[in-house]
Amino acid sequence: DTGVSQDPRHKITKRGQNVTFRCDPISEHNRLYWYRQTLGQGPEFLTYFQNEAQLEKSRLLSDRFSAERPKGSFSTLEIQRTEQGDSAMYLCASSPWGVSYEQYFGPGTRLTVT
Amino acid sequence: DAKTTQPNSMESNEEEPVHLPCNHSTISGTDYIHWYRQLPSQGPEYVIHGLTSNVNNRMASLAIAEDRKSSTLILHRATLRDAAVYYCILRDGTTNAGGTSYGKLTFGQGTILTVHP
Numbered sequence: 001d002t003g004v005s006q007d008p009r010h011k012i013t014k015r016g017q018n019v020t021f022r023c024d025p026i027s028e029h030n031r032l033y034w035y036r037q038t039l040g041q042g043p044e045f046l047t048y049f050q051n052e053a054q055l056e057k058s059r060l061l062s063d064r065f066s067a068e069r070p071k072g073s074f075s076t077l078e079i080q081r082t083e084q085g086d087s088a089m090y091l092c093a094s095s096p097w098g099v100s101y102e103q104y105f106g107p108g109t110r111l112t113v114t
Numbered sequence: 115d116a117k118t119t120q121p122n123s124m125e126s127n128e129e130e131p132v133h134l135p136c137n138h139s140t141i142s143g144t145d146y147i148h149w150y151r152q153l154p155s156q157g158p159e160y161v162i163h164g165l166t167s168n169v170n171n172r173m174a175s176l177a178i179a180e181d182r183k184s185s186t187l188i189l190h191r192a193t194l195r196d197a198a199v200y201y202c203i204l205r206d207g208t209t210n211a212g213g214t215s216y217g218k219l220t221f222g223q224g225t226i227l228t229v230h231p
Contacts, residue, residue, distance in 0.1 A: 031217065033219075042201055042221030042223060048216050055216060091157050103158075104160070105159065107157050108157050
């Protein structure tokens, strides 16, 4: 399967701990997006990478959040000093170049902060 | 981002057509209309998109009103596997000052489609 993969699929952590998620996009896709989805809501945009450059960040991305995409391949999303409000599904999507191309989503990482 | 309005939920019977409406009265001339769906415990999945003309693909059809202020996603024969949340999204097709459109998706609440056997 050559779709978008995310690791881990589930993460339970205690409040105050740091967590890191990984996303492997479809190999030829140079666009990568992170979204967050809470229960009963649609996904919300967090940040966008074009190759290795982080070109857009949502106001939702507080200074406890950092994302990277070294070498324009896989991406990581780190949350420092987690809070209970960070509990959500974190989704990664990738797409090829172009204004109308669809985004391909991964299965997501479910984060639970206790 | 331009906003869309969808019914909270709809129901259908298996093997019957389903018409999922979406209103987007503030759509701009460069907005593409995208539909995604999300099955339980999965990430969203692209369904179809269009700009002005009606579109068909293997999954569905998209009917766009002449004034582009509304659209309808049509599932020709619903199956149990089509039960999902369907999102209608306007995606900006303009370029920014740097000559690039970032293409983020702004999801609303979507329509929960229930399919009865």
